Amino acid sequence: MPENTPFRRVGLRLHRLPRRWLAYYAGLAAWLGTTAMHIPDGYLSPITSLVMFALVLPFWAVGLRRLRDRMDARGVPLIALMAAFSFVIMMFNVPLPGGTTGHAVGGALAAIVLGPEIACLAVSVALVIQAFFFGDGGLLAIGANSFNMAVVLPFVAFAVYQAVAGNRAIDSPRRVVAALVAGWAGLTLASLVAGVEFGVQPLLFHTASGAPLYAPYPLAVSIPAMVIPHALVASVVEGGMTAFVVAYLQRAHQPLLLFSGGAAGQGPAAGIGRLRGLWVGLAVLAVATPLGLLAPGTAWGEWSAQELTRRGLSFIPAGLRQLENLWGAPLAGYGVRTLGNAALGYLLSAALGILLVALCAWLFATLVAARRRSIGKVEE
Amino acid sequence: MSASPEAGVGRHSRRLGLEGTLAGLTHALDQSVFAEEVARRPGLLQGLDPRAKILATLALLITVGLSRQLPVIAGLYILALLLAAVSLIPMDFFLKRVWIFMPFFTGIIALPALFMTPGPELIALPFGWVVTRTGALTTLFLLARVSTSVSFGLLLVMTTRWNLLLKGLRVLLVPEGFILILGMTYRYLYLLLQTLEGMLLSRRSRIVGRLSRPEERRLLAASAGTLLGKSFLMSSEVYLAMQSRGFQGHTRVIDTFHMTIRDWLFLGGALAVSALAIGIGG
Numbered sequence: 121m122p123e124n125t126p127f128r129r130v131g132l133r134l135h136r137l138p139r140r141w142l143a144y145y146a147g148l149a150a151w152l153g154t155t156a157m158h159i160p161d162g163y164l165s166p167i168t169s170l171v172m173f174a175l176v177l178p179f180w181a182v183g184l185r186r187l188r189d190r191m192d193a194r195g196v197p198l199i200a201l202m203a204a205f206s207f208v209i210m211m212f213n214v215p216l217p218g219g220t221t222g223h224a225v226g227g228a229l230a231a232i233v234l235g236p237e238i239a240c241l242a243v244s245v246a247l248v249i250q251a252f253f254f255g256d257g258g259l260l261a262i263g264a265n266s267f268n269m270a271v272v273l274p275f276v277a278f279a280v281y282q283a284v285a286g287n288r289a290i291d292s293p294r295r296v297v298a299a300l301v302a303g304w305a306g307l308t309l310a311s312l313v314a315g316v317e318f319g320v321q322p323l324l325f326h327t328a329s330g331a332p333l334y335a336p337y338p339l340a341v342s343i344p345a346m347v348i349p350h351a352l353v354a355s356v357v358e359g360g361m362t363a364f365v366v367a368y369l370q371r372a373h374q375p376l377l378l379f380s381g382g383a384a385g386q387g388p389a390a391g392i393g394r395l396r397g398l399w400v401g402l403a404v405l406a407v408a409t410p411l412g413l414l415a416p417g418t419a420w421g422e423w424s425a426q427e428l429t430r431r432g433l434s435f436i437p438a439g440l441r442q443l444e445n446l447w448g449a450p451l452a453g454y455g456v457r458t459l460g461n462a463a464l465g466y467l468l469s470a471a472l473g474i475l476l477v478a479l480c481a482w483l484f485a486t487l488v489a490a491r492r493r494s495i496g497k498v499e500e
Numbered sequence: 501m502s503a504s505p506e507a508g509v510g511r512h513s514r515r516l517g518l519e520g521t522l523a524g525l526t527h528a529l530d531q532s533v534f535a536e537e538v539a540r541r542p543g544l545l546q547g548l549d550p551r552a553k554i555l556a557t558l559a560l561l562i563t564v565g566l567s568r569q570l571p572v573i574a575g576l577y578i579l580a581l582l583l584a585a586v587s588l589i590p591m592d593f594f595l596k597r598v599w600i601f602m603p604f605f606t607g608i609i610a611l612p613a614l615f616m617t618p619g620p621e622l623i624a625l626p627f628g629w630v631v632t633r634t635g636a637l638t639t640l641f642l643l644a645r646v647s648t649s650v651s652f653g654l655l656l657v658m659t660t661r662w663n664l665l666l667k668g669l670r671v672l673l674v675p676e677g678f679i680l681i682l683g684m685t686y687r688y689l690y691l692l693l694q695t696l697e698g699m700l701l702s703r704r705s706r707i708v709g710r711l712s713r714p715e716e717r718r719l720l721a722a723s724a725g726t727l728l729g730k731s732f733l734m735s736s737e738v739y740l741a742m743q744s745r746g747f748q749g750h751t752r753v754i755d756t757f758h759m760t761i762r763d764w765l766f767l768g769g770a771l772a773v774s775a776l777a778i779g780i781g782g
Contacts, residue, residue: 160606161653162645166565184677196677197738200684201731204692207685209724211524211693233728245678245685251653253535253662253686254528255597259653260561322638327568329619331637334645336613364721365728373729 157225157307157314157346157354158250159265161258163335164317165325172317173263176244179271183241199238203245206230209361210246224361227310228303231274232281232366233376239278243270264317268310277306277362290377291370299366303359308351315339315346518700518716525697529690538658543587545659550668552763556770557656558672563774564648569781570637573644576777580651587659597654598647606646610639662686667757676752688734695730699723 164172187195209226230239244266250256257265284298319339322332337345369376539546545553560576567573584594619634660668666683670676700723711719 160646161561161565161649162606162642162647166562169565194736194739196681197684197735197742198732200681201688201692201735201738203681203685204689205728205731207689208692208696208727211521211528229724229728241681245681248682249685249689252665253657254531255650255653255657258561258649259557260565260649327637329634329637331617331619331634331641332613333568333638333641336610336617336635336638336642341616360717361721361724364717365725368722368725369728372725376729376732 157265157268157311157350158247158257159261159268159314159317161260163258163321164261164264165321165334166260168317168321168324168334169260169263171263172261172267176263176266176271179237179240180244183237186235186237187241195238199242199245202230202234202238202242203249206243206246207249210250224303224358225269225273225307226361227269227273228277228281228299228306228358228362229365231278231306232299232302232362233369236274236278239274240266240270243274264314268314268317272313273306273310276309277302280305290374295370295377296363296367300359300363303362304351304355305359307355307358308347311346311350311355312343315343318342318346518704518711518719521720522697522700522704525693525700529693529697532690535658536661538589539661541588543589543659545583545587545655547762548766549757549759549763550660550664551671551757552759552767553656553660554665554668554671556767557652559770559774560652561649563777564645564652566778567645567781570640570644572777572781573641573648576773577644577648577651579773580648580655583655584651587655589655589658594651594654598650606643610642613639613642684738688731688738691734692727692731696723696727699726 187199206226209224209229225243227239227243230242233239234242247257247265247270248262251259251262251265281295281298281302284301285292285295288294316339318335318337319342321334322336322338325333327333335342366377560579564573564576567576581591581594585591614631614635615629617632617635617638619632621630622633622636623631625631657665663683666679666686669679669682703719703723
């Protein structure tokens with residue numbers, strides 16, 4: 121084989137990895153990839169669990185509100201049946217090439233059929249039942265599991281589905297491709313978020329001697345360990361399952377695909393399709409964030425008190441000095457210390473930031489829209 | 501980082517496709533019948549108010565989470581074993597459910613931490629592998645915490661009948677509507693499991709020989725799609741049935757619980773143990 125073929129180059133890359141871990145990682149990847157991602161108690165600190173509950177709560181509230189607005193009492197049995205369906209879907213052993221099987225979460229399918237807000241409720245209910253009655257996933261970890269699998273997965277999957285499918289006809293093959301990509305992207309991003317949850321544990325919680333108290337690996341290990349196996353196996357199962365079922369529904373149950381109201385491009389996330397250019401631009405900007413490392417100095421006007429002194433300012437207001445240490449940002453300076461790699465840290469910060477801002481903006485928009493609707497109703 | 505099949509559903513079966521799914525479904529149904537049977541035994545925990553048990557379990561889980569000393573977590577695990585014994589939960593089942601899967605799941609995840617966590621050397625193995633003291637400590641923390649938490653969760657689930665457990669969730673300020681949805685989900689879950697089992701069984705009985713993998717995938721996807729259609733249809737039928745009985749969207753969970761001296765004593769004891777454990781090792 122010539123020296124410069126792509127294969128050779130990849131071979132060289134792999135060679136640089138510590139060899140003895142390679143077989144282990146391959147085994148771990150195969151094992152992790154075939155299971156769904158339910159975090160048991162003991163991996164996350166109780167404080168993290170509490171924070172995750174706080175993050176999920178608004179989505180549950182918005183889901184319940186949407187349920188009340190759109191379907192009234194009819195929603196109760198619908199959610200119950202869809203949660204039961206999601207539970208049963210998690211039990212499917214999907215045969216994979218190579219002789220193993222995988223499990224799907226079903227969150228992407230639920231989002232495509234029901235819309236993400238209601239899918240969030242249905243998957244959460246399924247997760248609560250799994251934790252309480254079947255011991256699958258921890259009780260304290262319900263918040264974290266719901267955030268990963270009932271918020272990130274359906275919302276990302278729905279946005280991707282909308283963006284790829286656009287305004288195509290309901291039986292267009294493009295919708296099957298969209299479902300495949302949606303399921304894959306949704307679960308992969310969910311595994312990234314889970315990796316971040318695991319990775320911050322040793323940073324924040326350890327004994328005096330430095331032994332981590334909960335999940336032991338730093339971000340540099342936990343993120344690839346979660347994302348790579350999921351991207352290669354579990355997300356493929358999720359995407360494949362979603363695509364197969366959407367293809368089946370196109371043949372046999374087309375009305376189901378129209379239910380979420382998003383199918384014809386009128387859904388709540390249809391805006392993502394319209395603003396596709398903007399999203400692409402945002403992604404390019406995010407990928408380009410490590411360029412910031414090249415620029416020397418601090419952004420104008422964002423100096424810390426120490427820098428102000430260095431710049432020749434002789435008087436620093438006492439209030440500024442005090443307030444400066446009031447809030448320590450979790451990703452101070454947009455660098456993730458333990459990653460050890462500044463560029464990777466920037467990318468991660470950018471991705472997380474965009475995700476958080478998008479979620480907040482969506483939440484705000486939904487609340488405003490709901491308020492306007494209820495005001496409209498009163499005026500009628 | 502993976503599933504928690506320490507106490508998972510049907511994950512013990514690694515059989516493939518159709519057969520594996522069927523085996524998993526049967527196992528889940530078996531398990532729930534067994535859990536219901538244990539919940540009816542005349543043990544200590546079975547006789548307590550579900551609300552006391554839920555609060556006590558939460559307090560103990562949080563304590564396990566907050567403990568920073570291994571002996572404290574070990575003590576809590578022994579407490580869980582004692583409670584299982586006085587609640588007439590078969591000990592072999594209780595131990596197996598936690599420890600058979602632990603080495604495979606949490607174990608395989610925790611193993612590299614033995615070597616990768618920087619710290620002073622504990623044991624030097626051949627080929628330059630070194631187990632560090634901090635690595636051993638963090639691995640033990642993870643294993644102890646996960647096994648103790650799973651045990652306490654199992655105690656609550658195995659000793660409380662599901663309808664009582666659901667009503668008991670009111671004590672955590674869970675809205676009544678949500679409890680109604682949970683209850684309906686649990687009820688229809690079994691119906692869907694049985695429907696799916698019937699669909700797959702009838703299909704299997706018409707097959708001679710083995711299906712190819714693409715055929716199996718297509719069959720499972722079609723089953724999932726059909727099940728989705730059936731769930732939708734059933735939800736509107738259930739709604740009509742509810743409406744014809746006068747359901748207007750308001751729910752009220754009737755609970756006839758009342759806390760007795762025994763319940764208060766148990767809850768007080770659990771909180772005292774939690775406070776003591778956090779005091780020693782928090």
